[in-house]
Amino acid sequence: MKFNKAIVALILAIVMIMGLGSAALADEALKMGVIGPFTGGAAIYGLACKYGAQVAADEINAKGGLQIELLCEDDEHDAEKSVNAYNTVMDQGAQMIVGTTTTTPCIAVSAVAFEERTFMLTPSASSAKVPEGKDNMYQVCFEDPAMGIFSAQIIADNNLATKIGIIYNNADDYSTGIYENFKAKSEELGLEIVSTETFNDDTVDFNVQVTAAKDAGADLVFLPIYYTPASLILATAKSMDYAPVFFGVDGMDGILAMEGFDASLADDVILLTPFSAFSEDEHTVDFVAKYQEVSGGDTPNQFAADAYDAVYALYNACLAGGIDGSTSPEDACETLIEQFGTLEYVGLTGDMTWTPDGKVNKLPNAYVIKDGGYVAFGE
Amino acid sequence: MVSFLRFLINGISLGSVYAIIALGYTMVYGIAKMLNFAHGDIIMVGAYIAFCAMAYLSLPPMLALLCAMAVCTVLGIVIEGLAYRPLRQATKLAVLITAIGVSYLLQNTALLIWSSNPKVFPTLFDLGSIRLFDGNLVITSQSIITIAANIVIMLALTLFTGRTKMGKAMRAVSEDKGAAELMGINVNRTISVTFAIGSALAAIAGVLLCSTYPTLQPTTGAMPGIKAFTAAVFGGIGSIPGAMIGGLLLGVIEILGKAYISTELGDAIVFAVLIIVLLFKPAGLLGKPMREKV
Numbered sequence: 001m002k003f004n005k006a007i008v009a010l011i012l013a014i015v016m017i018m019g020l021g022s023a024a025l026a027d028e029a030l031k032m033g034v035i036g037p038f039t040g041g042a043a044i045y046g047l048a049c050k051y052g053a054q055v056a057a058d059e060i061n062a063k064g065g066l067q068i069e070l071l072c073e074d075d076e077h078d079a080e081k082s083v084n085a086y087n088t089v090m091d092q093g094a095q096m097i098v099g100t101t102t103t104t105p106c107i108a109v110s111a112v113a114f115e116e117r118t119f120m121l122t123p124s125a126s127s128a129k130v131p132e133g134k135d136n137m138y139q140v141c142f143e144d145p146a147m148g149i150f151s152a153q154i155i156a157d158n159n160l161a162t163k164i165g166i167i168y169n170n171a172d173d174y175s176t177g178i179y180e181n182f183k184a185k186s187e188e189l190g191l192e193i194v195s196t197e198t199f200n201d202d203t204v205d206f207n208v209q210v211t212a213a214k215d216a217g218a219d220l221v222f223l224p225i226y227y228t229p230a231s232l233i234l235a236t237a238k239s240m241d242y243a244p245v246f247f248g249v250d251g252m253d254g255i256l257a258m259e260g261f262d263a264s265l266a267d268d269v270i271l272l273t274p275f276s277a278f279s280e281d282e283h284t285v286d287f288v289a290k291y292q293e294v295s296g297g298d299t300p301n302q303f304a305a306d307a308y309d310a311v312y313a314l315y316n317a318c319l320a321g322g323i324d325g326s327t328s329p330e331d332a333c334e335t336l337i338e339q340f341g342t343l344e345y346v347g348l349t350g351d352m353t354w355t356p357d358g359k360v361n362k363l364p365n366a367y368v369i370k371d372g373g374y375v376a377f378g379e
Numbered sequence: 380m381v382s383f384l385r386f387l388i389n390g391i392s393l394g395s396v397y398a399i400i401a402l403g404y405t406m407v408y409g410i411a412k413m414l415n416f417a418h419g420d421i422i423m424v425g426a427y428i429a430f431c432a433m434a435y436l437s438l439p440p441m442l443a444l445l446c447a448m449a450v451c452t453v454l455g456i457v458i459e460g461l462a463y464r465p466l467r468q469a470t471k472l473a474v475l476i477t478a479i480g481v482s483y484l485l486q487n488t489a490l491l492i493w494s495s496n497p498k499v500f501p502t503l504f505d506l507g508s509i510r511l512f513d514g515n516l517v518i519t520s521q522s523i524i525t526i527a528a529n530i531v532i533m534l535a536l537t538l539f540t541g542r543t544k545m546g547k548a549m550r551a552v553s554e555d556k557g558a559a560e561l562m563g564i565n566v567n568r569t570i571s572v573t574f575a576i577g578s579a580l581a582a583i584a585g586v587l588l589c590s591t592y593p594t595l596q597p598t599t600g601a602m603p604g605i606k607a608f609t610a611a612v613f614g615g616i617g618s619i620p621g622a623m624i625g626g627l628l629l630g631v632i633e634i635l636g637k638a639y640i641s642t643e644l645g646d647a648i649v650f651a652v653l654i655i656v657l658l659f660k661p662a663g664l665l666g667k668p669m670r671e672k673v
Contacts, residue, residue: 039487039490040486040490040598041596041598043490043495043597044495044496044497044596047494047495170643197642198642198643199642200646202601202602202646203645204588204592204602204603205389205393205592205633205634207385207386207389207634208386208389208634208637208638208642208645209642211382211385211386211638212638212642215382228497228594228596231497231499231593231594232592232593232594235593239508239517239519240517241517257496258496258497258498258499258594259434259496259497259498259499260430260434260498260499260500260501260593261499262499296494298494298496
């Protein structure tokens, strides 16, 4: 008798799932799965993407026409949970994925999506390994190598340093990827690197790393890292009266939005980022206001802007390729791959086109932090 | 030489924070015989309470610290009463899993309340710094206060457990819960008090940790918590001076290892030393060897 019950339950479950699937196909709205860490240590990045995507979807839906429904799932920055989250949103009827936010889960999910033919556009997973060998995986953010190469070029072109110290997170693909390419490009350009120090996600004490750069006489410290550890490094350097030029990349964006942060610590920090929440550009100002409404008062960082651009880029490609709420994920995938070959999109993070191997072409902007705001570098 | 001194002071200061956290671990373990893995997260809650008291209510640092201690004390008692007390007779494994559950609960509740955006903790008690050797050696007042607080707390705890009635009750419960109960000691109350003291210490540790390393996010307590647990085991879990020595050694080894061997291997060195110590002294540096009665 028990056995029969189990079979009945199973059949009912199958019927329900099939029912859900067919209901989704009949729906008019375009369904995008948004996957990222909304809880846990990396929640700051996942939530920024979620809210950024939400702002884009709200704007599009307010205009009328083809509507968007976002299906958001948490992956806690864990590869296995991310694949589960992917399966969940696909079961709910997602036709394409905005995500995943972080690199390691993105590599795992894109492998599955490649097999199942689902199109993915990640706002922020910047490792070169993410799109490698997968024709359905595209990025909105810069690839890590590009960031490292740009940085070395700017330092060399402007004679910013004679001796360079580097502090990077060797437990993080993003940081390591930028570091390796920065180092290679620096050698090519004849820049001298005098100290290279590492830390990991759990490091709270940066005295050793900063002392090493100071003792080596570095007049510029390159920080290819996120802003949370960067804020500790800046405070540590100040406590030992060490004031080199600090040069950060897009992960540095957001440092001024930290509650309670002493902005004078970041004065004269140079950073390379495609997005600045301080820009007076009309589009950005509008985005910042809407983002604050959605997120409950946070200032958006580049993750949020990249996710916003990702939703719009996908939406534009869907319109151009005639994809609507009833297109199957497989068909949408082939159409989107074709569309991204020719798509030109002007977004918050710059003017973008894509290469066939999934990388974005856009230009980063260099900014200098002055009095708690960004000033374009060189002005 | 100057840089060695700088690293040493740095290590002692970091070690003092570990030591204060380890004191909480060791008290609870010594008396309730359980590993309270949520201890690291109580540190985080303490730091957030102090941050809110200063940033939103503009309270002076000392008052903010007292607020944090009060909230954490209540939190500690509530957690013990709701989550651990019903499991008093359960297996150790069940209590351990519950503690991990409480840890996740605290972290994610903090995420909901204070969001994942890191907050920058203000510098407390900034009395300037001492500059020696032509400014090559800078000792911040933070480091001095942390080290001093550590010593005061350890002495106070030693006196408390040695001289007061409650302290004696704690030692009795630690030695034999059943016999202590037969002697008329209220075991539940004693364990509650232990949690209260441990959590108040966690609040102090949180404030000191965050005023030295000023970023505060819901995961702030996790890694220092684990390091401090290591320190407690290192020194001999259950022993108050052991926790202090373990914490200090751990901090110094970590910093010197990073400075003179490799920043990449810093943590590996710390844990390698722990393994070596435990191979030769399985009960830790100051721990009493335990005899299993058959």
